[in-house]
Every structure is written in structure tokens, then in C-alpha cells.
Amino acid sequence: MLVKEIKELRSLIKAWKREGLSVGYVPTMGALHEGHESLIKRAVEENDKVVVSVFVNPTQFGPNEDFDSYPRNINKDLELCINAGAAIVFNPEPSEMYYGDKSTSVSVSGLTSVLCGAKRPGHFDGVCLVVSKFLNIVTPDKAYFGEKDAQQVAVIKRMVRDLNIDVEIVACPIIREEDGLAKSSRNTYLSKDERKAALVLSRSLEIAKDALRKGERNANNIKNSIKEVLNSEPLAKIDYVEIVDSDSLKSVEIIERNVLIPIAVYIGKTRLIDNFTFEI
């Protein structure tokens, strides 16, 4: 069922809650792929009813980013959601979500000053604002996020903790194409050559995994081997390669506890991200 208005959504959800039904929630920007689908299916398994929001959120895009060209196909998205078992697809207009005066902001400091936060100023403020709004509208028991956006997961968990939002944040594993490329709505931007070149992301992370398995604990050595692989691809341009503490997202020199290894790489004009967590 497609819902466009907050008021209607709230009244449907309140009716569920009166019946004692649990609610799972999957926030998306649409252009849904198997990664999103895995979140929806997990939510359907774990909750009585599932709401998926499809909203290309203007406040999390920078002025020179791809807000206008971001892929939109609500009919296809709706079909995927319903087939995966969602009860409601919430697809509000921007005017339903935001007032012109843009008064209120929600920020998480520290965690957002590194990685994508450093490269995309204001991005996580936009994410925090829209996610806090959606969580207040949907009031889910559990909300599902993909680990591909690992920093986003860390930031949202921190925000939920600090604002005492009564929801469990569930992080779900990255879904990949058969050849290893992490699923992303932005993969549709890639030309045929770029699509091949994009494999360098997952390939570089595999090299790092191997090195870690073999006992390498010097973060710089591992970053250098990742960079070496990425630099070997002429269509790739590194945005960042980092090794950070899984909780604080602070840079690590010697790997002694769980670390997140996130990378951001331009393939042509398309910025792709990938990561893995190494647990000790």
C-alpha cells in the first residue's frame, strides 16, 4: 500500500499498535536493489508489519552532489517492497517532510567529522534530521540499516542512544553482485567500462582481508596495499582509505581490537563506497 501523507501513515500505524502488532521500518531513498530487499525481508521476518520509506532526502545531498540525477522509480520500488512482504511504502513529497524555514537541526559530533562526514559536509546532519523525523513518524520497534553505509549506522546508533529514541537499530550485511561489487543505487551510473573498473573496490578489500588473516596488524601497511590495488585501476580515484576503531571511528595505527576498514573511490564521476569489519 502506497502512503503519501504523514497523517494517514500515523493513523494506520496506530491501528496496528492498538492490536499489539510489532512494527519494523526500513528507510530508503528508493532505486531499490537486492541490498534493500534483504533489509525488508529481515524486517518482515522479525516484525508483524513492515513500513518502507522511499524518500530522496534533499537535506543530505551537498550542492554539487547528485540529488537531481539520483535514480527514482516509485512503481518499481513499490512492487519490490510489496513482493518482499512490506505492508506500507511511505513516499512523501519533500513539502510533506520539510517547512521552508529549516529551523531545527540534529547533529552528531565526533563520529561525523571523519570519512564520508569529512568528504560530504552537512551530509550526516541531513541524515540525522530525516531519520529522527521518520523514526518519530513511524515509531518502529526495530529499524534496519545496511552495513554498506557503516558510518551512517554508527551515527544513527549514537543519535538514537543520545535522544532516547525507543527503537532497536539493526545493521544488516552488505549484499554484493556475483562478481563482488557491493550493491548500490549509484551502480546504475556506471558505464560498461566503469562497471568493470568498479570491481577494484571489493578486490582491494579482499587483499586487505588476506593480509589481516595472515597476521598483519600495521594499519599503514594494510592501507598501502589497498591503495596500491586501487591505484592500479586507471578509472579509479581514491577519495579515502581508512582503518578506524569500530565504535569511535577514530584512526587506528596498530590493529588491536575490532576495526572498520572503509573506502570511498570515484569511478569516473561516480563515488562508490565499500567496507568490511575485522573482528579480533
Add this chain to the structure above:
Amino acid sequence: MLVKEIKELRSLIKAWKREGLSVGYVPTMGALHEGHESLIKRAVEENDKVVVSVFVNPTQFGPNEDFDSYPRNINKDLELCINAGAAIVFNPEPSEMYYGDKSTSVSVSGLTSVLCGAKRPGHFDGVCLVVSKFLNIVTPDKAYFGEKDAQQVAVIKRMVRDLNIDVEIVACPIIREEDGLAKSSRNTYLSKDERKAALVLSRSLEIAKDALRKGERNANNIKNSIKEVLNSEPLAKIDYVEIVDSDSLKSVEIIERNVLIPIAVYIGKTRLIDNFTFEI
């Protein structure tokens, strides 16, 4: 019933909600007086169950303000709340409310750059953070605020709108001593002489009301007559005297629609506020 922990409070409130009971909420910093009591009684009239929080919130005090000396008397507060019909008094320790890393902030721009917001930097960020936390913990149907803190009411209403918090904000009239002084927990700071001198606040506003009733619409003329009265009191020192649009809190020159007339005045070292709204 006194509750100290978020977890216990949540489980009590969830049990009420399962029974279909409505919840009213009155946030306070304790040192309760008849002003707070009027909020609690109104909440008791309008809801099945009422929660009062008593929490001297460190994040809304500036470094040179009166956080340490702010009056605290939880036993007296508890008695007043129970007598007024509250079901729960929530009195958390600061460590129950805040983590050391102080990561997340909630801000309302515009409305907070004037009046008390201009005079108390960071004050409304602290208010927004703690109120958004309490609203997420208590999840009330209605929350009650005193009009004495008129700017706070405007800021909270804006935040609730922007973050889609599902609560009705109810603003309640100022309660005064018999001689006109607005009730305030800070009135206890006043010496006998200062207590007399403090009457100048309400008296100056009465002069303004008279002028408005007689048809005066020039804001400067009215501000000047307020200031004249305040300046006639040797123990009083004006912090601000303003006439602002009720909704936007922007300064007004000619009074053509509803205006808020707020004043802040030091009586000795004690900063007091008062206001009235003039409706056209």
C-alpha cells in the same frame, strides 16, 4: 511514585498505553511552586495518567549561571506532585540522562537568536536536547509548558513540528503572587528588599497593557514606558525589553498583529523574566 531510571519509567508507561490510557507530561527543574502546580493540575484534568519530571538540566545553564545554586528539594516536590494528582515523578541523575561524550545536539535556529537566546548562549540548545529526550522517553499525548517562558514555548513548538514528535504542546498562563510577581523558582533568591523591588516587572507590564488598551501602537513608545518604570527602581537592571511578533519572535515597530512583550530584568544578582501577549 518516584522513579529514577529510564528503563523503569518506560515499562510503567508502556503498561498504561497497553491499557489505552492517555499520558500527560510536565517537564520541570523542580523547586515547584503554584505555577508548576497549575500545569500538573491541568494535565491531570486532561489525561488519564500524568508524569512530572524533576531534573535540573545541566546543559541549559551557562558556565556563569546558577546551576549549582538552583534550588533542589525532591521530597517537597514529590509531595506537591502527588497531591496535585501526578502518577509518577521522574527524577533521574544527570548520569542517567547524559553520556560523557556529549555527541548529539538538537538546535532550533532563528527563534533562539533573540531575547533569552541572545542573552544566554547555548541555553535553548540545552532545552531542546533535554526536552526531545524526555518526550522520547515519556511519549506523552500532551506536554505542558508555562507561558512565563514564552520563548521556550515557541522554540519547543517549532522543534516538535520539525522533528514530527507526536505530542500536543499545551501552553498554560503565568501564575502570579497576589501582588503581581510572576511565580518563579528563582524568586527564592530574593532578599526582602529585592522581593519588593521585583514588583517593578509586573508593574511595568501593566503600564504597557494600559497604553495598548488606549490605542498606542508604536512599539518604541511602549518599550520606553516599560523601561522608564524599570529604571525608576534602583535595584533593577534591565537585561532586555522587547516587543516581538508572537510567532516569529521578530522585532516589531508598529503593532498590527499579535505581539509578545517579554522582559528580562536583574534584581540584584537574580535574573527574572515576565511577559504578556497582546492580541489584536
